[in-house]
Amino acid sequence: MSMRWFGTGYDAVKLWQIRQVPGVTAVITTLSGALPGETWAADAISALKAEVAEAGLSIAGIESVNIHDAIKTGAPERDQYIANYITTLERLGQADIHLVCYNFMPVFDWTRSDLAKIRPDGSATFSYDQKIIDRIDPDEMTKSINAQSQGYKLAGWEPERLARLKELFAMYKEVDEEKLFANLVYFLEAIMPVCRKYDIHMAIHPDDPAWPVFGLPRIVRDKERLLRLMNAVDDPRNGVTLCTGSLGTDPENNIPDIIKSLKGRIPFAHIRNLLRVAPGVFEESAHLSSDGSLDMHAIVKALYDTGFNGVIRPDHGRAIWGETGMPGYGLYDRALGVTYLNGLWEAVSKTEV
């Protein structure tokens, strides 16, 4: 059981606080200042490791080592960026880090229309309404997300990269689903040797939400596409971050069934609930099954039944109890999520069949 931590200077939550959440022994972290495409310095990785160890925790994995758009679009300079990525993986492997989460979403990482929707209980949460997204352009959405970030750098929303939005969209003009898929396979094949050498499990994060946004292709969003990717590069180190909150946006996705079909290929799980309000409209609920649309017991049970032994973390939390901080990543609601997930895991593992 782990929690995500963005690093000193980037995260309002402190390592010592995470250390006190029952059952949490590790963090999922990243070099928050690194831009996609950069090679990570070995001493920066060791400093991060030492800081986490100093707090009595370990690094369970990296979320994320982000992928440069040249790799996603298959631009001529992709090989250079893949070489940089391989160097970063080598250095992570040498630092005894064996799990890397990444995504292959064009231009944007996760998308939401509101980062502080007030729920009936007064908590604030992330929400999404396709009608709102359809009314605004990508530039407006970027401005709106950054305006709601409370001064924090949000993962995937690097202002440096998104300042070049028009250029980014132009890069994807000729990239459809098939091309994006082929570029992903090209990337995975190129990095598999280093992953094998250091036993690094790559865990692709599903598209969030699980459908195309702003006309950009999305290829990691349902069972069929996930299995196609697993078969295309059939190595256990080509795996999936089972993110229930992302896959769960599409009511057609049966998550326990997806978990079963991905047996052995899920090194990392983000477990979170959401409430589907109407087609294309959802909000992030508390983790509890009864608060949202997903059956969290069935999800945890499917993980248990398939022998899941990877890293698990709660996902976004609502802002509760007056906490201020990075939207989605406060301490309180995520800690409640941990406790609930630990309870489910204990119950499932002690139930005789």
Ligand code: DNO
């Ligand atoms: C948002 C996160 C994503 C995720 C990336 C993985 O809160 O779920 O930013 O970390 O898509 O690369």
